[in-house]
Amino acid sequence: MDITPNSNTWFVTGASRGMGRELVEQALARGDRVAATLRRPGQLDDLAARYRDRLWVRALDVTDTAQLRTVVDEAFAAFGRIDVVVSNAGHGVFAAAEDLTDAQIDRMIATNLTGSIQLARAVVPHLRAQGGGRLLQLSSMGGHLAFPAFSLYHTTKWGIEGFFEALAEEVAPFGIDTTLIEPGMVRTGFFDAADRVPVSAPYRGGPADREPIPVSEMTDSQENTIAAVVRAAVSAHPPRRLVLGSDAWHLMTSALRQRLADVESQRANAATADAVPAHR
Ligand SMILES: NC(=O)c1ccc[n+]([C@@H]2O[C@H](COP(=O)([O-])OP(=O)(O)OC[C@H]3O[C@@H](n4cnc5c(N)ncnc54)[C@H](OP(=O)(O)O)[C@@H]3O)[C@@H](O)[C@H]2O)c1
Known part of the structure; x- marks a missing residue:
């Protein structure tokens, strides 16, 4: 294999x-x-x-946990070491929560959430054994805020954010850095591939009946988004979260400020639930 001295290996x-x-x-x-x-x-x-000598390709549906573990084991065996693992597979569903089918819920959780959790669990033992590495998870600005008609997608991205918040602390002592990648809207095939359920009568004309940002208004930011991901992945100290796109930065900071204000406004009421001090 034609490896340059500072080259990395990716999964x-x-x-x-x-x-x-x-x-x-x-x-x-x-x-x-x-x-x-x-x-x-x-x-x-x-x-x-x-790229015959530097590209290793395998079939993997991330909802098949047995296949996922086998492919991860084979990849680490093939390369000896993998520096950066990128959990990217994912899809979307546009529907009012009430209109979702049971099958859509199961598929979405299996792909975006369980698939990502099981990938992390499959690679961590290898990264630990080799003395460290980087684990990057595609989250989204939608892991911090929520649009109507996209509840299931947000469930998976908020869920994987929670998983990585805890995982990051657990694996840091092993030299494993984790990064949650949080892009805004990036024009890819994502929006065409997403499941769409026409809103049922009660929701017509309401908040669940429109797309947050029309695809036609998205910019071609895929190349720059991924260039930023690569820079972060190979940097000396990858960030725990990587916000990408000015739309993501503006919408996330605004949503987080609102949530913080909501929580802060509860201070006096929160204290009403405190235990009565024992000495009283
Ligand atoms: N585009 C955005 O605006 C945006 C913003 C924030 C975050 N993200 C996240 O970025 C990631 C990539 O999205 P993208 O925009 O590049 O979308 P995309 O063009 O639709 O690509 C999605 C990829 O996921 C794969 N995939 C779906 N289900 C899979 C499964 N069960 N097993 C294995 N692969 C599966 C698809 O494979 P097939 O070709 O086999 O379907 C495809 O390669 C996703 O996690 C998404 O949530 C996207």
């Missing part, structure tokens, strides 16, 4: 298109080695032909 899920594929292409272009996983491996045949 990526959801590498078929969008930001996952962009990441694979940018990593390969900088001379790195990549274990790329995707549901239909043939979708990377063009890159495999070009």
